[in-house]
Amino acid sequence: MPRTAGRSPEQTRRLVLDAAAAVVRRTGPGATLDAVAAEAGLSKGGLVYHFASKETLLLALAEDQTERFRAAVEAADDPDDGAPGRLTRAYVRTCLDEPLDPHGLRDDILLTAQLMTIPAVRELAHADQLRWERDLAADGLPQDVVELVLAAADGASAALLWGGEVDAARLRRLQGRLVAMTREPTRWSAP
Numbered sequence: 001m002p003r004t005a006g007r008s009p010e011q012t013r014r015l016v017l018d019a020a021a022a023v024v025r026r027t028g029p030g031a032t033l034d035a036v037a038a039e040a041g042l043s044k045g046g047l048v049y050h051f052a053s054k055e056t057l058l059l060a061l062a063e064d065q066t067e068r069f070r071a072a073v074e075a076a077d078d079p080d081d082g083a084p085g086r087l088t089r090a091y092v093r094t095c096l097d098e099p100l101d102p103h104g105l106r107d108d109i110l111l112t113a114q115l116m117t118i119p120a121v122r123e124l125a126h127a128d129q130l131r132w133e134r135d136l137a138a139d140g141l142p143q144d145v146v147e148l149v150l151a152a153a154d155g156a157s158a159a160l161l162w163g164g165e166v167d168a169a170r171l172r173r174l175q176g177r178l179v180a181m182t183r184e185p186t187r188w189s190a191p
Contacts, residue, residue, distance in 0.1 A: 009050070012042070012046075012050060013050050015040050015041075015042075016036065016040050016042070016047055016050055016051065016057070017060065017061055017064050018040075019036050019037075019039035019040035020036045020039075020040075020057055020058070020061050021061060021065075021111055022039055023035045023036050023039050024058070024061065024111060024114055024115065025107065025110060025111055025114070028114050029058060029114050029115060029117050029118060031054075032054070033047055033048065033051075033054055033057070036057065055118070055120065058115060058118055058121065059118070059120050059121060059124065061111075061115065062112065062115045062118075062120075062121040062124050062125070063124060065108055065111060065112050065115075066124065066125070066128045068108070069094070069108065072094045073087070073090045073091050073094045074090070075094075076090040076091075076093040076094045076097070077090040078090070083140075083183065084139065084140025084141055084182075084185070085139055085140060085141045085182035085183065085185065086139065086140075087135060087136060087139045088136055088139050088141055088146055088149055088150070088182050089179050089182050091132075091136070091150065091153065092149060092150075092153045092175060092178045092179055092182075093175065093179075095153040095154060095156070095157040096153055096156060096157060096171050096172075096174060096175040096178075097175075109157070109158060109161060110161065112125070113161075136150070141182060141185045142185050142186075142189040142190075144188075144189055144190045145181060145182065145185040145188050145189050148181070148188065149178045149181055149182060152174065152178055153175075153178055156171065156174055
């Protein structure tokens with residue numbers, strides 16, 4: 001199949017994933033391939049060339065969301081920070097910086113929640129959660145501190161889903177307190 005408008009296969013794949021995200025956000029996981037193709041400006045055949053079925057497309061979309069969050073955490077990692085808890089601090093920064101972006105974490109959480117109705121996506125999410133648990137357990141902090149810090153960061157970022165307002169100053173203060181907890185873990189660890 002020839003390329004359309006000079007796009008590479010990777011660019012077309014990105015275009016389809018972005019279109020699928022937009023359609024699923026609007027209509028839920030019942031979105032049709034026809035709707036995604038129209039959003040992407042492709043024929044249905046062009047879409048199916050890249051994603052053989054709706055299930056394949058939705059799983060690829062969930063994988064993309066998972067990879068994008070992990071990449072955001074990696075980008076938030078401070079290479080000059082050699083202290084235990086470095087990954088945990090990057091995770092906190094990612095969760096509490098992105099809610100300030102109206103098209104960031106909130107939209108990603110909404111999209112992921114819609115995709116969780118699909119069994120293969122739930123399996124993917126579970127595997128990703130296990131990977132985060134393993135990676136964060138190796139971050140050098142007491143487990144109870146990691147659990148507390150992550151629960152606060154995840155909860156604060158998800159509060160936007162329930163109508164919470166974005167208060168940048170409040171999020172920065174919370175982020176500062178959570179990062180401080182990772183720098184003084186013995187102070188916060190359960191006896």
